[in-house]
Amino acid sequence: MRLREGRVKRNEKKGNFYWMEVEVPEIPSLAGPGQFVMVRGWEGYELFLPRPLSIAWSSPTCLFFLIRVKGRGTELLSRMKPGEKIWITGPLGRRIELPEKFILVGGGIGIAPLLFLSRWGKGYAFVGGKNKDEIFGTELLEKNGFEVLLATEDGSLGYKGTVVDLFFKKLPERLPVYACGPRPMLEKLQGYDGEIYGFLEERMGCGMGICKGCAIRTKGGIKHLCTDGPVFNLKEVVFD
C-alpha cells in the first residue's frame, strides 16, 4: 500500500464525466470490492492533499476512474493527458463481502464504485442521473450480468424521475442493496425493508486512518470513512 507513480493511459469525456485509465501495475491485483485509492495528479503544493477516488474498474495493470468535475482537484484530474504522471496510494478502505446476487443503485457519479462491484456478482442495477449525460456504464453492467433499469430527472433516458423513485416502484425481488449517490438519495434508501449498504462520502485527509478527518455519525458513534468504510450499513448511518 505504498505511494505509487502511475501514468495516465487515457482520459475521455463521457457525457458529464471523464473516464480515466491509469497504468499502475502494483495496485489492480490487490483491489477488492468497496475499496478506493488516493490520487494526486500534480507535483505542486497549492493543492496540498490527494483526492479519494472510487475504483470504477480494473485490468491486470490499470485502474479506471470515473471523474466528475466538482472542485479544483477534480478539474485538474479531468484535464490530464495520456502519458502524464499521477500518484496513487491504495487500495484503501475495507473490502466488502458480496452475496452472489444483489441490487445496485447509483445516482450520477455514484455509479463509479458500483461498476467495480458488478464484477463480483449478478442482479439488478438501477442507474439514474439528472439527464442522459449523467448515465454511464450501462453496457458494462449488462455484460457483467446485471439487468439495468434507467431513470433521469428530465426524462431524457428511461424512467422520468429519480432513481430512488424507480427503485421503490420496480423493486424486482428482495435482495441486498449496494447504493452510492448524493446524501439525500442515501437517506431515502434507508427506508428499504431489507439489507442495504451505502458508499459514503466525506472530506478526507490521508485515506489511511492517521488524521481522523473523514468522520461520519453512526448509531454506534463516530466512524471513519477510510478505515471503517467507505461502505456502511445504511441503517446504522445517522444523517444530520
Added chain:
Amino acid sequence: MIDLSVKIGELELKTPIVLASGTCGYGIELKGITDFGAVGAITIKGVSLTPKEGNPPPRIFETPCGVLNRIGLENPGIEKVLELMPEMRKPGVPLIANLHAETVDDFKKLAALCMDFDAIELNLSCPNVKEGGIVWGKDPSLAGRVTGEVRKVTKKTLIVKLTPNTDRLEDVALACEEAGADALSLVNTYQGMEIDLDTWEAWRGGLSGPAIRPLALFAVRRVYEKVKIPLIGMGGIKDENDAIKFFLAGASAIGLGSIMLRDPEAPRRVLSGIIKYLKERNLHGIKDIKGRLRWKD
C-alpha cells in the same frame, strides 16, 4: 562521517525526524508504508484521560498550500491507548505520548500513566476549563504552572508543544523552560476559519501545511534566541530544504506533520535530502548547522 543522532532530554533519536502528533496515528497505521528507519521518534495522536468523540463532520478542509482541521482531539482515552503499546512498539522507534487535558490534575494523572512511553509531550493548545477557559499555552504563568506540576510527577523527558496563537510566545517558552521542560516543540497549528459559499456555514480550525512554514520558522527562531533547551521545529515542512531552514533557525530536530497525509513516505525522502545537503557541504551533522543562520536585516 555524518552523525544524524540527536539528544532531546534523555531521549536519543537516531535521526532528527520526528513524526508530529495527529498526522501519524499511533504509527501502527503506517506499517508497511513509512520507512521507520528514517524516523527518530513517533509522537502519537493526542490522548486524554477519558475518551473524546471529536467534532462532527466536516473536520478537514484543503486550503491553498495547506490544511485546516477541526478534528476535535478525537481519541479513545489513555487506557485504550496503553493497550496498543505492543503494536506501537513494533516499528522500534522511541514513542512520545502527546497529552491534552482540561485541568492540571488531569495532566498529572495522564503523565503518571505514561510510564511505558519514552517521552511526554504536553499539548498546551487546549483550554484550561476549570480556570476561565484560557488556552494553557497563551499565558506564560499558566503554561509554566502546568509544566511545573507535571514535572513533579514524571522523570520522563518532558516536551511542551507550543501554540503560536499568542503574542507572548517567547515568554511562554521561557516559563516552560524554567518550570522544568526538557524541550519544546513548535509550532502547533495557526487558528483560522473556512466558509461554505453555498450555505454560508463557517468553521474555526487549525491551519497547517506549507502555507504556515515562514510563520513557523520565525516562531522557532524567536524562541531559539530566548531559551537554552532543544527545540523540535515544525510547521509546513514538506522537503529537506524546509527541514534545513528549521535547523538553521535553531531546531535540534524537526517534525513532519501535514506532509504525512499527502506523502507517508516523506521521512525517508527528507532524511536522504538532509544527508545529501550535509555531504555536499562537507558538514558532519545537524550540530554544524543548528542555529547558524545570519540575519541580514
